[in-house]
Amino acid sequence: MLRSLLRRPADPESDPRPPAAPRTGRWARFGALPPVMKLLISTQLAFNVGFYMVLPYLATHLAEDLGLAAAAVGLVLGLRTFSQQGLFVVGGALTDRYGAKPVVLVGCALRVIGFILLGAAGTLPAVIGGALLTGFAAALFSPAVESSLAREAGVRERAGEGPARTEVFAMFAVAGQVGTVTGPLVGTALLLVDFRSACLVAAFGFVLVGIAHWRWLPLRTADQAGHPILAGWGDVLGNRRFMIFAAGYSGWLLTYNQLYLALPAELERIDRTAALGFLFMMMSVLVITLQLRVTGWSRRLGVGRAVVLGFCLMAASFVVVAVARLLPDLPGWWALAPAVTMVLLLTFGEMFAVPVAQDLVPRLAGERRLGAHFGVLASFGGLMVLIGSTGVGALLDPAFPPAVPFLVLAAVPLAGAVVLGLLARRGGLVPAPATA
Secondary structure (H helix, E strand, C coil), X not given: CHHHHHCCCCCHHHCCCCCCCCXXXXXXXXXXXXXXXXXXXXXXXXXXXXXXXXHHHHHHHHHHHCCXXXXXXXXXXXXXXXXHHHCHHHHHHHHHHHCHHHHHHHHHHHHHHHHHHHHHCCCHHHHHHHHHHHHHHHHHHXXXXXXXXXXXXXXXXXXXXXXXXXXXXXXXXXXXXXHHHHHHHHHHHHCCCCHHHHHHHHHHHHHXXXXXXXXXXXXXXXXXXXXXXXXXXXHHHCCHHHHHHHHHHCHHHHHHHCCCCHHHHHHHHCCCHHHHHHHHHHHHHHHHHHHHHHHHHHHHHCHHHHHHHHHHHHHHHHHHHHHHHHCCCCCHHHHHHHHHHHHHHHHHHHXXXXXXXXXXXXXXXXXCCHHHHXXXXXXXXXXXXXXXXXXXXXXXCCCCCCCHHHHHHHHHHHHHHHHHHHHHHCCCCCCCCCCC
């Protein structure tokens, strides 16, 4: 069945592949982008630096410095995640209604306040307030930035004046990974002083991000200025092709989050938890060095085949660990081989599928109400993580056979590959006509 899903469609119009980009230097192409697109891509780097300076150390700060119980720490982290992923739909709709610039500026202001509050908080209510503000800030500025980048890159691509939008989103992913690597290093250095210092520096960083957007992000006319916010959600929910796509794609975020749940469980099983940092670094280096090249391969494969291949690689990453758990453990450091293979396959699957899928969002949206579409897509993923991670956590209990959780996890991206592959085969990934 997967072979048929990966087969090139007979009708060339059902395989909307843009022409291959000229073979110039990839970073030279970034330098050739217009200033607003450079700003939006660099914003992802800055956002991740600020985020990873603080959030990886929040649980330790709450437990050790403030003495909160484990249940309270879990509540804070859960509320922060929900206020971000669960409210992307709000940020996206506000972007369509009022434009990206004011939404980004409000998001930056809320994150500044949230980080300051997290650093100064000494009680659980204050910590919850800071966590909610930092999460909701991302729910505002992330869909605003993504939809703005999609719109700017789409206009340039259609005019033949810039790289393909998939390549722009690949640059966006690379910038995010650079921030993911840099943030913890800065945060670790600042923690030599204290957690409050890390929060204050991160807050100052978002002040600079806000100033940059106030100065250089154009004040575009809102996509749906004057229209009720609920009308945007109605358009998205009524877009049948997009909703099927979102349902199939939503498993990606659950799959990616297993780097924080299933992977540590596997390393703990083989008594190699110290390798977690190395595996995260390996993943970041792969994305930074190979994402643009892999995106070029994806574009040559075609939209449907690239997304299906990416999801199949994600599924294979969990199958490898499931099989390894049925066999005797390998000796010494060889016991790490299944976990390393899992991270490799998961990373390459993400690199094949995600930039192509991000480019599909505005195409399926007909290049309108992009904020609402990106917001709904992100919230779909957040809902999948909320439901799926709870189930996966239960399956990782020693009471269940050790291979079961990884076989269940493999079924998630495999189901996504089937849904997205069938959608592509039936022409469901053909771009909708752009509308005013």
